[in-house]
Amino acid sequence: NAGVTQTPKFRILKIGQSMTLQCTQDMNHNYMYWYRQDPGMGLKLIYYSVGAGITDKGEVPNGYNVSRSTTEDFPLRLELAAPSQTSVYFCASSYNVNRGPYEQYFGPGTRLTVT
């Protein structure tokens, strides 16, 4: 079991460029999440998905898009990158939170810099 994998590990973007952060999990989890982590701010939820074909906005969705065509994959798309999107991005997954267990499993993160 690889768990949750993310690519790339690092990326530098120029303002206005676009990119897709990849996330894959091999635990057959229904739920998947994207967070961003900024210094001293904890983790903020960007988007989440409760199953293939179903996505919804989290706390800070502006400037991002997601899709969930399979159980395993949950890519995050940045359109027209801005310096405010400089952050570390984490993908996570969990079982059905209504039944538990509620643990979220995190990937290793993608460090993105927009200049």
Added chain:
Amino acid sequence: QQQVKQSPQSLIVQKGGISIINCAYENTAFDYFPWYQQFPGKGPALLIAIRPDVSEKKEGRFTISFNKSAKQFSLHIMDSQPGDSATYFCAALKVYDYKLSFGAGTTVTVRA
């Protein structure tokens, strides 16, 4: 608006000492309170969690104390070791709402 307030921002403790991190929340609908541990360059990983029907949970050297009436919970790391040096996040979840709310994090440094 931070739904879970965490303090202190950082702390330094000597090897063998006790590390204490405090969190407070406002929303009484929260019903699951995990703590995550994060090492530099890694993603957070679940350390220990508690439901509000118990006041304390212990796993090894890590203990959560939960005060439902005060809407506060804390993490105690007993006999702190250099390998415990990490950032710790408290969090809260409304089970049927799917979304974890994280505290801002506490960086713990254990000096040998």
